[in-house]
Amino acid sequence: MKNVAILGASGYTGAELIRLLAGHPSIRIGALSANSKAGRPIEKVFPHLDHLDLPELVKIEEIDLSALDLVFCALPHRTSQSVIKDFPRDLKVVDLSADFRLRDPAEYERWYGTQHLAPEVQPEAVYGLTEVYRDEISKARLVAGTGCNAMCGLFVLRPLVAAGVADPDDLILDLKCGPTGAGRSATERLLYAELAEGASAYGYGGTHRHLGEFDQELSLAAGRDVRIRFTPHLVPMNRGILATAYVKGDAREVRNALEAAYEGERFVHVMPEGLPSTMSVRGSNLCKIGVAEDRVPGRALVVGALDNLAKGSSGQAIQNANLMLGLPEEAGLEVVPVFP
Amino acid sequence: MKNVAILGASGYTGAELIRLLAGHPSIRIGALSANSKAGRPIEKVFPHLDHLDLPELVKIEEIDLSALDLVFCALPHRTSQSVIKDFPRDLKVVDLSADFRLRDPAEYERWYGTQHLAPEVQPEAVYGLTEVYRDEISKARLVAGTGCNAMCGLFVLRPLVAAGVADPDDLILDLKCGPTGAGRSATERLLYAELAEGASAYGYGGTHRHLGEFDQELSLAAGRDVRIRFTPHLVPMNRGILATAYVKGDAREVRNALEAAYEGERFVHVMPEGLPSTMSVRGSNLCKIGVAEDRVPGRALVVGALDNLAKGSSGQAIQNANLMLGLPEEAGLEVVPVFP
């Protein structure tokens, strides 16, 4: 059994790590931290986990790092950098924050408006898009989990750009997501009353921070600069991202590129027909992708769906941890979607 | 007081007509029909209306048409044609179905897959986009209410095409709507369990019937053929359409065209900044439109929001009826959005 810690266990991605690891055959949770809630029993923080036999919540500094095989950092952005920077250099880490996603610290500063606190650690970080960087991740010490919106969008767009089957200057991504992507922070805009039964765009016009990831990864894949147009929308669903991409390219070629990219993949599926619903992936580590011809010749529609807390963050993190620890990649992750 | 009948009063648009007309200063509801539910008291059909003093539900043939100033037809598609065709030729009618929206009966057959049952009446019908066809509507005997999705999309796109500020060959409309647009039919896909907490595309790839209206109206406005790409998505909200349009055009010119088109309009507003939420219009006859520059130069984002049952159908119908009856256009329609 591998022994891991989850730092930041009082947030939604922390809870999702616990949920998925509870069914993992080869990983045990050795420590849980939650600085502001240290000392409280888990059932006060997450009543749905009260029946599990879990270590109590402590402060990070109380954890014996030497006993660990790997650490999951589900800490707030920026806190991750300052914590990971002081870790022993041989401690394996999967970070779920945005702190190490951008390879160039200058890009981090540009998108996050603050200086990178651990630029010396950044070169070690591998971008956690498992299906693309599987080999690097297997050998990595530090993996930077992707943004959940970025992951869904990249699953849909990256193979098209890499294969040259879609015009990289005409990529539009219209995304629908729920509030859990923003974490468990008590802010007015995330209140039930502000979200139930409504839909609205946010972070539009080139301002959403995940664009840093899109730019980085799509440009790398294309071998040239790629700048997508991206509009996320908040809709009333706790789990789920639906990414609708409008591309200039032949639908059949687009489908072929996607099928080639994900052939044999356990968690990313290209549907033989139809488009996916977020309900088809809820609670699971799956990403489902559908392709359709649009009515204008030479234009295609590609839609991806995943659960932002599972495949979009905590599931992805465990998948990467499995690779880093030499475990079967799918261990603990073969949970079936929950519907209804 | 003008005396009207509502045919098809047991559906959601019927109920919305009753709700709004209950506060109308110059229109009284003289008759209500609901063929399959004739004879039942309204509180069995719509408990929220049980405190109003309403006529009982009867069959259409029991209504004395000669006593009416105007009829609202909220009947199923196709039924409308067969009913309206037999009306006295001087009876004013606002039809909420799709039956008279397409000027060319051949287009009707193409999109609805069935022959037009009243082609001889079709030439009389005016397309009910009030803010565009106000004068014709004022003089019309028969007004064909627009599709709710089409209305929201046309409010956003039509002025751009008419003013030539957006490339008519590169118009994408990504729309989010709720299930009430599909009516009160007991079908599996509209069940609570099939929709709550999820998002999915439907009617994509050029198949949605409202494309007939888009093609017709945008081509007329442009003076040439226009074919938009349109993807509607179902999200869990009862009332509301959010239409996100991606256009090739300068954001400032786009804004100017929209502001010019809706200057002085009581119900269609261009926001000075920001983008609208469906929550800002719920329950009201308002359509709010926002414009933003996209990050790619020369591309703009335009978002429109309206309540599909109010401005999108029953509110629009009353607005048109007001014009046809010589009443103030805004009578009965100045209800404030309900939030939360």
Next chain:
Amino acid sequence: MKNVAILGASGYTGAELIRLLAGHPSIRIGALSANSKAGRPIEKVFPHLDHLDLPELVKIEEIDLSALDLVFCALPHRTSQSVIKDFPRDLKVVDLSADFRLRDPAEYERWYGTQHLAPEVQPEAVYGLTEVYRDEISKARLVAGTGCNAMCGLFVLRPLVAAGVADPDDLILDLKCGPTGAGRSATERLLYAELAEGASAYGYGGTHRHLGEFDQELSLAAGRDVRIRFTPHLVPMNRGILATAYVKGDAREVRNALEAAYEGERFVHVMPEGLPSTMSVRGSNLCKIGVAEDRVPGRALVVGALDNLAKGSSGQAIQNANLMLGLPEEAGLEVVPVFP
């Protein structure tokens, strides 16, 4: 036209006051306060009100009280006492907080755990249960709006206790309500993610503060001490309280007592059959009550439904203000429920 101010206009009850007053024929909003958001335009605080011609948000001290006919205080609990205490003694006030609901300041301290800051003003306050205290309210300077849960429960239980048709020692009230009753405060337990798709009890076992109101009003009605058992539950709906009462009494006598109590009332209706849904009252100033025999002889079930923001607070406040200002009691309040 009467001129009023709304203090605390950035909360949900403040927004609901604005929504309802926008359609009021004889009241105009002369001033709006929102201390922490003073200086911000209303559309930044409530986008759904952006099309109304409203005064800008100011601090309370900037308002010229002498120009006002009445003030609505939608301030947080405790702030109300300190603000109202310094008002001119002839300024009419409808307070929506809990600050003046309990006639005995000792009871206030018991339930709210803090000293009453304006005990000298308390004797002036009339408890705002309009249908019961109509005459006193008409002559009052200060009316204390009821708790929304208390109002719904009292509408159901008070007539039974007053008429002696239910055993006052065996009253159970199981209540279902949504999160807007707790206001617009950014707290974790009110987040969308914490509430959507779930149900749970809160404030149970005699701890909910509205019990102070229940004890006071039911004991007064009975002429003896009455202590109900009360369990509120949080369910995912923004607007609505459903109060299910289990009483020992004959269903027919219970019905008679309710019908007698609310005969001729415009806003409180006893249904001839069936039980109400919150959907039948959403957005309106109505309370609907249904009665059913329970299967155990001599036991009845009484269910009341109202919209907590409308009849439960802001609608009630306007109804009381109408009485205090000599206006028709129903002015501005005849809005039809919004369904779906």
Next chain:
Amino acid sequence: MKNVAILGASGYTGAELIRLLAGHPSIRIGALSANSKAGRPIEKVFPHLDHLDLPELVKIEEIDLSALDLVFCALPHRTSQSVIKDFPRDLKVVDLSADFRLRDPAEYERWYGTQHLAPEVQPEAVYGLTEVYRDEISKARLVAGTGCNAMCGLFVLRPLVAAGVADPDDLILDLKCGPTGAGRSATERLLYAELAEGASAYGYGGTHRHLGEFDQELSLAAGRDVRIRFTPHLVPMNRGILATAYVKGDAREVRNALEAAYEGERFVHVMPEGLPSTMSVRGSNLCKIGVAEDRVPGRALVVGALDNLAKGSSGQAIQNANLMLGLPEEAGLEVVPVFP
């Protein structure tokens, strides 16, 4: 590996059986039936299961019963009787319908208004309340799954009645549940638009069919007739039952009786403090129970929560099947609740 069939695989309990069995170490799904949808691939019926390697949907008569170790019947009420009646008499069956829950066929006729079609099979049926009838179930050929509401209510009330710590003549059960308990039938009252954001009682006043089960089981436990008062309410949540019981009894004795009844149970937990939320059990096979003193001395509040599709039907069915097949009772059922 044990080989099972699921009859009625196109309903929600069928899908839930598939979801849970997909992770079962010792049971494989050998056949799936769905008469009206026979021949359709599963992804047309349940897209969330499209990635599983499942047998195709066939008609019941196409299934080779001799190859099966056990059959799960998730068929509509009444169909179950006619199907099971013709099964070989040594075929093990877990029935999820109401058809064999009532030991006395006369009671079945009374509550379901129709004659029992297989009275000769009824004596074999064991009522599927696992934690109570574990031994009988282990030896049974036919187990009748409990009603989901009945199960939750019985978990809460049965130990109190059996231990004599609550007055059996004063039991009130106020229950909140979601629409999936009513199955996947396309009926108006289960539409999204009819349920979202609202709450209402149904099946009240002694009419709900699960009362047949309550009467039967509580009377057996008490050794005398027991008739509870029961009011179920529909609230907008797909998975979950919250059962609030009001009992006359000492809270400490009540707690003791519950703790004694469920000591060592893997799936039914008595919380040391607090009351449960449905969110704490969603997607899991858990039932959580909380106890609180009520404010009136000698009265207690007991609240139970479970997921109606999991522990309330399909999870329970698998738990019973495990017993019948000699497998570990918890096999395949240790899934952690999904939150948010």
